[in-house]
Amino acid sequence: MKEQSSILIIDDERVVRDSLTKWFEEDGYIVGSAANAADALRLLQEQKWQIILLDIRMPGMDGIELQPRIKQVDPSALIIFITAHASVDTAVQALKAGAFDYVTKPIDPDYLSHLITNAIKQRNLQSENLKLKEQVAEFSKADEIVGDSPQMKKVFEMINTVAVTDTTAMIRGESGTGKELIARAIHSNSGRRYFPIITINCGALPEGILESELFGHERGAFTGAQYRRKGKLELADGGTLFLDEVGNIGMKTQMDLLRVIETKQFSRVGGNEIISVDFRVICATNKDLEEAVRAGTFREDLYYRLNVFSINIPPLRERKSDILVLADYFLKKYGQAMGKTIETLSPEAKDVLVQYNWPGNVRELENAIERAMVVGKPPCIRPQDLPFQLSEKNAMPVSGSLASMEKIHIVNVLEQNNWNISRSAEILQIDRVTLYNKIQKFGLKKP
Amino acid sequence: MPPVIHIIDAIPLSTRDRESILHSLHQIFGVSVVLSNKQIDIQKAFDTGRNQHNSTALLSQLLRHEIGKTDKIIALVGVDLFIPILTYVFGEAQLSGPAAIVSSHRLANRFYGMEDDVILHRERLEKEIVHEIGHTFGLKHCRQFECVMRSSTYVEEIDVKHLHFCAECRTLFQQFINDLYDSQG
DSSP states (O other): OOOOOEEEEEOSOHHHHHHHHHHHHHTTOEEEEESSHHHHHHHHHHSOOSEEEEESOOSSSOHHHHHHHHHHHOTTOEEEEEESSOOHHHHHHHHHTTOSEEEESSBOHHHHHHHHHHHHHHHHHHHHHHHHHHHHHHHHHHTTOOOOSHHHHHHHHHHHHHHTSOOOEEEEEOTTSOHHHHHHHHHHTSTTTTSOEEEEEGGGSOHHHHHHHHHEEOTTSSTTOOSOEEOHHHHTTTSEEEEETGGGOOHHHHHHHHHHHHHSEEOOBTOOOOEEOOOEEEEEESSOHHHHHHHTSSOHHHHHHHOSEEEEEOOGGGOTHHHHHHHHHHHHHHHHHHTOOOOEEOHHHHHHHHHSOOTTHHHHHHHHHHHHHHHOOTTEEOGGGSSOOOOTTTOOOSSOOHHHHHHHHHHHHHHHTTTOHHHHHHHHTSOHHHHHHHHHHHTOOOO | OOOEEEEEEESOOOHHHHHHHHHHHHHHHOSEEEEOOOOOOGGGGEETTTTEEEHHHHHHHHHTSOOOTTOEEEEEEOSOEEOTTBSOBSEEEOTTSSEEEEEOGGGSGGGGTSOOOHHHHHHHHHHHHHHHHHHHTTOOOBSOTTSTTBOOSSHHHHHHSOSSOOHHHHHHHHHHHHHHHHHTO
C-alpha cells in the first residue's frame, strides 16, 4: 500500500470536499478538509499537510489571499489551485504566487491522479534534498570547531543561541583563535545556511578598494572599471556577510556601512540604482574597539550596531585542556591527508604541547602538528618532531644577549634534527659552512 | 451472519453476463451474492448541465434500502457517472460502508470508437464491480499493477488488472471477514 501522504482540501463547496475526500481516501491518503480560510489555518496548525488543494474563489478570504498565509505556516507545503473557470490570468497569478499547479473543475480523474503523484514525488524530493543538506552540514560542522574546555562549551552554547536569531554578532579573540570558523558555524546553523556566507577581510584592503569590494561598481565608475561588478553586499543577499578585522575599516566606509546595515539598501559605486539586500552581519576583530571608539577612530553608532551579541573566544593558553584534544584532531586530519599511520603523541610530546603558551593560538598548534607529521615517524610524534623545545636547558631566555639566544636556537635546531647538518642549515636558512663555523664558535658538541 | 452482496441490475445485463458476475463475486468474496429486486431512480440523478448522472446521488438512494447490518449493496448502471469535482467515474463506493455503484458506460469499446467486444466488456465490468465492493470491505487502492484494487482512471488500466486480489489485499480482506465473525461471536 502507499505511504500515508496527507492532502488538505480547502473549498467552500461541500460536495467538492466530500467527493475529493472519498477519492483520495480510497487511494490511501490521509485527507482533511476545510470550508474556509479560518478552518484551513486551524488544521494547518494542528498537523502537517503535504499537498494542499485550494479553491481560488471562496467567500471571505479567497485562495490567492490565503496562499501566502499557508506558506507562512508551512513553507514546504505544495499548493494546487482549483478553479472553476480557467483563464491564463488566473493560472499565471497562481503560479506566480508559488503554486505547484492548478486544475480546472471538473477535473479529469486521470489528470488528477498523475498530478497528485507528481506533487508527492516533488515533495519527497524536496524533503530528501533538505535531509541530505542537513547531513552534509552535520559532517562539515564536525570538521570545524574542536574543544572540550568549559570556556569552549560556553562558546558553543552562544553559537547555538545566536545562530537561530538574525542578530548581528561580534566575534572577538586573539589572532589564530578561529574567529572565522565561529562565524561559519553561526551561519551554517542559521536559517540562512542555504545562502552564501561572504567573507571580506577589511584589514587587507585599502579604503577605496574596500568600498568597491563591498558595494560593487558601475562601468566607468573609476579608471579601470571596464565592467559593472557586483559587490560583496549583493553576493551576500539572503545569506551572511562576515566582516573580518572590522576594526580596520576607515571612517568613510564605516559611515557607508552603517547606512547599509540600517537600511539594507545601497548603490554601486558610480551608480544611482538603489539595490535592496537582505543579509545578516557577523563581524570579527582582535582590536580593542572600545578604545578605538574613545580615540575617535571607530564610529560609536557603528560600534553599537555591530556589537549586539558578542562572543569572546579565549586564547589557547587559557584553556589548556583543549590543547591535546585539538592536537589529536589535527593528528588525525593530517594523518589522513598524508597517508601516515602516526596516531598518537608520546607522553613527552604531550607535555611539551601543554606547557607551551601558544601565542599564535589554534593556528600555531595546527601548523606545529602538520610539521610534526611531516618529519615524524610512526608510531608516535616525539618532542623532537615538534618545531620547538621546552626543556629547561634549551628554553629561550626572556632576556639576554643576541649571541646567547642564537646559540640556544642553533642547539635546539640541531637536536631536533639529530645533528643532521644539512637539514639544520636548511631550517636555519644558512649554508652548511656557516653552520659549522657557528658550531665551532659556540663550542657545541654532538651528545 | 455472513454478509450478503445484493446486486441491483439497472443496465440490464445479458443472462450470460449476469451469471458470470454472480459466479465471480461468490468465488472471490466467498459470500452469498443475490440479485435484488430493489429499485433506484436513475433519472433523479441526471444533471442537465453535464449531461451525466450524479454518482453520489445514486449512492444516496442505495443507502435508503434496508439490508442486513453487514451486507453490501451494489447498483450496476449503463449511464455515464460523475462526481462533481471529476469529469467522470467508472464507479463509486463507500469505503467500509454498505453501498457501491458501477457504470458500464465507459467500459464498452464503442465509447472509444472501436468495435464492441462482449467478453472484454464483461471482464472490465466484473473487475470494476469487484473493485468497488472491495472498497466497501475497507480495501484501499493497491500499488500492484495486476491487483483488482489498483486504481484505474482509463479502461486500458482495467485491462491490465486481473480479476482477483493480490496476496496483500486478499489477507486484508480475510482479516476483515475474520474480524466480522469475531465481533458476531
